[in-house]
Amino acid sequence: MTQRKPIRVGIMGFGQTGRQIYQLAAASDDVEVVAIADIGKPEILHYLLCSEGSDPAQHRLDGNFLANDRFRARLMEIDSPAEMPWDIFGVDIVIDSTGKYRNRNYMEDHLGNGAPRVLLRTLPTDHIDRIVISGINEASASVSDRMISAGSATTSALALLLDSLSGSFEIECGSMTTVHAFTSDQALQDYAGSDFRRSRSAAKNIIPNSHEASLWLGKVLPQFEGKILTSALNVPVQEGCLLDVNLVMKDDSVDAEAINNAMRAAAAAKPGIIGAVEDPIVSSDVIGSSLSLLYDTKGTIKAGHNTIKTLSWYENLGHAARLLDVVRLYSSLDAQKEAA
Structure with missing residues (x-):
């Protein structure tokens, strides 16, 4: 050959x-x-x-x-x-x-x-x-x-999470906030830019920001068109990002352990792309990871009857x-x- x-x-x-x-x-x-x-x-x-x-x-x-x-x-x-x-x-x-x-x-x-x-x-x-x-x-x-x-990197992490869970559960809607390392287009000192908040120092502020993943998510996962709101918080960390996602489940019997088990199965099905961690990690622990999504099983919480909060980690190397x-x-x- x-x-x-x-x-x-x-x-x-x-x-x-x-x-x-x-x-x-x-x-x-x-x-x-x-x-x-x-x-x-x-x-x-x-x-x-x-x-x-x-x-x-x-x-x-x-x-x-x-x-x-x-x-x-x-x-x-x-x-x-x-x-x-x-x-x-x-x-x-x-x-x-x-x-x-x-x-x-x-x-x-x-x-x-x-x-x-x-x-x-x-x-x-x-x-x-x-x-x-x-x-x-x-x-x-x-x-x-x-x-x-x-x-x-953020869009991939979100899409992989939603795709992994939607195979087992019906998701009515949700919201995502990426707690994101500061980026090269942010100023390290207060400096007038095109946006009020992004004109403030990236080195000393948590800066609320928009995120456009929701505008394109339907092109990849049509079933989520218009169902997921996305935003960002840029924080004074150089590397390592946290994906904070809240999902409203149609079935109110779904609990945190069912979600965790689904993500453990997704990690086994897509090694090298998705991982699941059982340890209490922080952002620096994900630096050097080539995964697109590292699901944090300790961060899963059920709130009320049908809302599930999830945490996942990623960094740019995975992208x-x-x-x-x-x-x-x-x-x-x-x-x-x-x-x-």
């Missing part, structure tokens, strides 16, 4: 998610990063990459290339998708991990410059070909998809891992088409 060639990935944006994707690709045997577009200087990008990894010596800066024992990635000081010549690198897919270029026009710029597909690390702002949440709707993916989103899962999914679809 002929061994398949590695999947050639381009990355736009070498922030936390971009660097995590690179690290995961370097540790794999089937993905190689061939080009990286970012406004940062190569020596600074290399420095940041080495500062985060467990084996910084494996990453070398060779002129304008980041190199390791598996592949070399060309670093391009480029600010927008319209400027990046993906065609000269022979990429199979581009992951836009900037979080900035979320609408169709920017995605079409990637495609027009030679990217066969573009995958957003965030939710889109308008209609695209597909939102794929690993562990839920991979079967809906089509080889014809060109503009794809993998949702977000980076799922992005590469989606990359592999579409590579497999391409291979099936070629073999047909």
Whole structure:
């Protein structure tokens, strides 16, 4: 049997998610990063990459290339998708991990410059070909998809929780609050921005924020269209997030242990994506986890007749891992088409 060639990935944006994707690709045997577009200087990008990894010596800066024992990635000081010549690198897919270029026009710029597909690390702002949440709707993916989103870390965690529970219980409605680590677009000192609350210091405040997962949840789980409200609290923690979900169950006999057992079964059915923890963990304990959802069995509470409160944990590394899962999914679809 002929061994398949590695999947050639381009990355736009070498922030936390971009660097995590690179690290995961370097540790794999089937993905190689061939080009990286970012406004940062190569020596600074290399420095940041080495500062985060467990084996910084494996990453070398060779002129304008980041190199390791598996592949070399060309670093391009480029600010927008319209400027990046993906065609000269022979990429199979581009992951836009900037979080900035979320609408169709920017995605079409990637495609027009030679990217066969573009995958957003965030939710889109308008209609695209597909939102794929690993562990839920991979079967809906089509080889014809060109503009794809993998949702977000929070959206994936919420969707996995709802999907896992809806197989056993009827959920009438619910609300989600993500207690979320502060993000790179927040100011560390009070600084006038586009939003009053987000103009306050991320380093010393709990900042209420909106969250758009509810706007797109129905695209992945149609049965929850309009049934789940979502919001966020950005807190002065650098990594590790908590998903606080309250669900109104149709059957008032459902108790906390029934919910816990359903999530334990989901963790067994989807290892590597969902986990269930019995220990009394805190946010720092989830750092380094590549799971999309770590369900906290000690946090489940029944309130009143039919309301269940759940707690789950996640961090950005899990989302980076799922992005590469989606990359592999579409590579497999391409291979099936070629073999047909």
